[in-house]
Amino acid sequence: MSSNLSQRVITAAVLIPLLVAAIFTLPPPFFALLLAAVTAVGAGEWMRLTRSPFAIRLLLVLFMLTAVLLAVTAILPLEARHAIAAAAVVWWLTAAAWVARFHGGTRAIPPAQGLAAGVLVLAPPLLSLAALQGEPRFGPGYVMFLLVLIWSADTGAYFVGRRFGRRKLAPHVSPGKTWEGVGGGMAAAALAAWVGGRALGLAEGAWRWFLPLCLVVVAFSIVGDLLESLFKRAAGVKDSGQILPGHGGVLDRIDSLTAAAPAFYLGLSLFAWPE
Numbered sequence: 171m172s173s174n175l176s177q178r179v180i181t182a183a184v185l186i187p188l189l190v191a192a193i194f195t196l197p198p199p200f201f202a203l204l205l206a207a208v209t210a211v212g213a214g215e216w217m218r219l220t221r222s223p224f225a226i227r228l229l230l231v232l233f234m235l236t237a238v239l240l241a242v243t244a245i246l247p248l249e250a251r252h253a254i255a256a257a258a259v260v261w262w263l264t265a266a267a268w269v270a271r272f273h274g275g276t277r278a279i280p281p282a283q284g285l286a287a288g289v290l291v292l293a294p295p296l297l298s299l300a301a302l303q304g305e306p307r308f309g310p311g312y313v314m315f316l317l318v319l320i321w322s323a324d325t326g327a328y329f330v331g332r333r334f335g336r337r338k339l340a341p342h343v344s345p346g347k348t349w350e351g352v353g354g355g356m357a358a359a360a361l362a363a364w365v366g367g368r369a370l371g372l373a374e375g376a377w378r379w380f381l382p383l384c385l386v387v388v389a390f391s392i393v394g395d396l397l398e399s400l401f402k403r404a405a406g407v408k409d410s411g412q413i414l415p416g417h418g419g420v421l422d423r424i425d426s427l428t429a430a431a432p433a434f435y436l437g438l439s440l441f442a443w444p445e
Contacts, residue, residue, distance in 0.1 A: 193313050198304030202296075206238040209296045211420045213288065215410040219401045219421075220284030230288050237293040241300040251301050252439050258294035258432035262393050265429075269396045273342050279404055291397070295424075295431035302435055307442075315366040316387070316434050320426050322362035323355035323388045330354020344399040352392065359388040376442070383437040387430045394429030398422070
């Protein structure tokens with residue numbers, strides 16, 4: 171076993187139990203604070219990737235503090251939470267087009283563009299995950315399911331892509347990703363959705379929307395992963411940071427979640443309730 175793989179395994183073995191415990195035991199305001207701490211580290215990494223000047227960094231910090239306040243106090247009305255998640259979904263569709271148009275090269279992202287992207291990447295998932303865990307109609311089980319869904323898709327994509335990958339998904343952004351890997355990830359996600367849906371106690375009629383929603387969420391997670399890869403490639407770095415041994419930075423671990431969380435929360439809010 172390589173040193174890097176050993177570090178990855180040890181880090182995951184320590185963090186995953188702590189994360190599971192936090193999801194299921196922390197009261198919503200404290201869970202939101204934990205999300206805020208993770209997001210703050212991610213924001214610092216994002217600012218380094220974009221090489222933003224001090225004024226732009228200060229604006230991003232102010233935006234994130236506002237998002238933290240809203241998440242912790244839960245003062246946002248339900249309609250506003252849905253609107254933020256919907257705006258994030260539109261943003262990620264735009265980001266998909268950005269990824270598709272990227273043709274490589276190391277160049278600085280314009281500061282204003284980097285700031286806007288940072289706010290849209292980091293604030294909505296913070297609010298969406300806090301809402302998922304704190305709203306009585308959802309709860310911690312849905313947060314845990316979302317994480318398992320993304321982990322399953324990533325694992326399926328990795329192993330199928332390594333074994334059968336031929337056609338590049340986004341060669342200028344992330345040369346290792348393939349369409350075959352996407353297919354493997356979708357298959358693994360479908361299995362996770364079937365198992366997880368039963369664990370969540372979904373009604374039989376829910377499957378007509380739940381499985382398609384999960385596959386759409388995984389598609390968004392791929393865009394989240396690719397967008398962070400685009401920013402890293404533009405900055406000329408391999409990882410967003412070094413805080414997690416064997417894994418890189420916080421952004422390297424939550425990139426898929428940044429796009430998946432708002433899509434999942436919005437989809438559940440539109441289709442799941444009332445049943």
